[in-house]
Amino acid sequence: MALPSNHEVTQLLRAWTAGDKSALEKLTPLVYDELHSVARRCMAGERTDHTLQTTALVNEVYLRLVDCGRVNWQDRAHFFAVSAQLMRRILIDFARSRGYQKRGGGTIQISLDEAPLVSCEPDSDIVAIDGALKSLAVVDERKSKVVELRFFGGLSIEETAEVLRVSTETVVRDWRLAKVWLLRELSQET
């Protein structure tokens, strides 16, 4: 597949935020392919250091997709927010398409015999989390944003605080409460 120009992706992202639904349809395969190739390289290579891997994965996908010089977003924060949103959509679609859902087809679980590449709770079902997150948005919009930025966008506490224009202390508190709220929500579903 011919690589999309960074310019093209930037245009699509902008169109999508402006409310153009068809832009998302064009964006998704582009992001997916990029994710695919970056993920493969990350898995093949630096398996020894998974924090580095996460950052590499998220940052590389963004950096390769978006021509930063051409981004005339209002600011960096907006860019992060949009990216996290986009990533959420794409990851959920991916998980749904592969049937990585409750008990259906293999939940994301890492065997203990293998070196722990990714520390991951056995039942983190991404599709279910997305659903619970929607309910949380109804109760407390900002907390759901915190989760979106942290979990789907891969942002740090500090970056999240910057995007939401609140203190890091607030992000820490929101994050803590949001997690227990979501867990309770998920446990009630089963």
Place this chain on the structure above:
Amino acid sequence: MENTRWLQIEELFHRAVKLDDALRVEFLRHACGGDEQLRRELESLLAQQKKSEQFLETPAVELIGELIANEAKLEDDHRLIGTTISHYRVVERLGGGGMGDVFRAIRADHAYERHVALKLINTGRHSPFFIKRFKVERQILASLDHPNIARLFDGGTTDDGVPYLVMEYIQGEPITAYCDNHRLSIADRLKLFVQVCSAVHYAHQHLIIHRDIKPDNILTTPDGDAKLMDFGIAKILEVDADPRQHQTTMTGAFTPAYASPEQIKGDAISTATDVYSLGVVLYEILTGRLPYRAPNHAPHELARAICEVEPERPSTAAVFRASTAVDKISPESLSACRNTTPEKLARTLSGDLDQILLKALRKEPQHRYTSAQALADDLQAYALGLPVSARRGTFSYRAAKFVRRNKLMLSVAAVILLIMFSGAVAIIREARVARMARFRAEQRFEALRKLTNSMLFEFHDSIENLPGSTAARELVVRRSLEYLEQIAAEANDDPATLRDLAAAYERIGRIRAEEGHPHVGGSFQQARELYTKALAIRQNLVAANPDDVALQMDLLGTMSNMAAVYTALGELDGALDFYQRRLEIERKLQATHDSEELRYKIAGSHIGIADVEQSLGNYASAIDHLHQALALDQSLSEKAPSSLRFLGGVWRSHAYLAMVLKYDKKYAEAAAESRKGLGISEELTARDPNNSEFQRWLINDYESLCASLAYAGSFSEVRGLCGKAIEINGAMVKSDPNNVQARADFANTNMTMGVALYIMRSLQEALRFERRADAIYRDVARQDPDSLTNAVDHATTLIYAGRIEARLHQPESASQDLERAEKMLEESLAASPKNQYFANTLEEARTALRALPNDTAPLAVH
């Protein structure tokens, strides 16, 4: 939910979450008053607190990323089936592991079909650097040729740039499963395991460490042959941009359950690492258990146990460890797999086998078996009913510890010896009586030889560095000699025993020479006497068996020991004579029995001659011999590029040439030779970072290059090179403070740095380094007062210090230093009157003294 209600919940949640359980209940009752709904809401949230700590902490993209990567890999695998890589047609996927996927493939371009295992290395970084290193490693691994090691046939990179290896295709099951499925007895299990040890030992002799020994890597064929897989692959996987970082970047390249403490901690890896993993595998083969109880094998629990917990005695683990999630098999059924009962199994394992396993599993690498072969030897000794070294080892180990604690109780060491020797007496007597029972006698003689060996080496070495152990060591050596004479009387011209006797004389001679005390007790003299005895025996053996090449080779070895001891005694003519006679014999032998080994020895003789010639000041002759040695070494190394020994020979020739050229004031040529040597020593230290010998070579090259460049007036690299030498050398001294040699080297490095700075006219700085070298040499002299080499190097340091001080207008300290140097050199020259180098240096000290108080002459260098 109403906004105010939610805010109230939030507020109370954050206050409650900080409290411990008891306070929390109290707090909630108080804060919620009668509002039951509020209390339940908060409690249900707080109940999730513990579980939520890890929740969502791994970003979604990473979780998905792994799935995508796995999918992609499976797709790739599928695509590969039926395709051809190089000459191999991929048939099926056999499995995958930490390092990549393995396929069965068929060599397609031959009349016959050969099945191979094709392993894709798809976890490594595929940079050009990686690929280059991969090639080097591959060549070395391909040279491993042992019946119990899966052969590496071929390798390369696929069209997509993925490196692959083609290996012998082994149909078999992991050794543990094989033993259980065939209900092998403990004795049969040991026999099988000894094969594994010999394979590992073979690889170690080629300086290849496995790093990931585990049952899955030891397949056993239906014929009962053990085959080690994936030798050295772990090393390929950890190749990194910086070769010095090997041992620290290897996390994940091993399997935790079989990993050694040093692997867990990221410390230096050595052959002892493999010995440890062999111990774990043997533990499992014998007991059906792993050495540590880790309730659910949580990686961090296991890691802690490996580093801190003493392994359970195998005899206990097999029979008394209750069944758990990990140890599913009951003692009854695991005993049945071994054709025995739990009681009998416990009895078989307790004692020798317990000790052997615990020795292999020691936390400190230096306290394990010194080699895989030593482990195998002990297992075989056990099988034959002979004493095992693991028990002797703990004994002398404990004795050594005891001596360390009680310096005054050194007589204990003597008592231990008496006990050991009374055993030896009994053996000799028995052997005499049992002459007709020849087999038995041979076995006993073997045991005696082992015992003498153990005394001369294990025991002698274990107490060697203990302060105040001289008397005990003296006793060991003297008694060993007495026994040797007895064996000689028993030997009745039996060539094999005579050969051993000569070897033993030589060994004791070497111990004497290493003690090297020309004034105290005349050890070099004694060494010469012992070598002379060995030489006489060897010459007689050669005369009686003129066609036995091995005996001639032995003789050559003794002759070079002779030459070395003559050199040490300062009798250079005698040394030269021995080297030249050796060369003559070698040339004659070459006409009928040319071999690589012989050529290597001839190169050694040239080096020996060159060494004496340069001491006599005959630089041209020395250089000529060194060129002959270099030519031989290079052709040997070209024919066997994977031989580290031959490569070491090439290094040695370059290093000697650099030294002699420098003495001959041909600095540019000297620098060129140093650079060639450096290329080799850097490669060798990268391959085996823990080899202190290679480190010494590296330091030598940095240092001599630094000196030659400084003399030649090209200063740009000088500081950097010397800094490197000092850094590596400093680390060596720090890691082994008792190593006198390392400290003498360190002093020398500092001296060279000082000289280089002196030439570069940084006088103050130069003086600081010379002072430091002086201090280290003084310290070294306290520990090793009779080394002539150290004394002369120390004197040289003082000459430099004195001359620098003269230029800094400090005539008093200058004359003090120079007078000290003069005195030391006079003494050294008295001990070795023909040494031209000593004489030159003394002359230099006197010239410098005469030039005081205003030394303005240019720096004389040698």
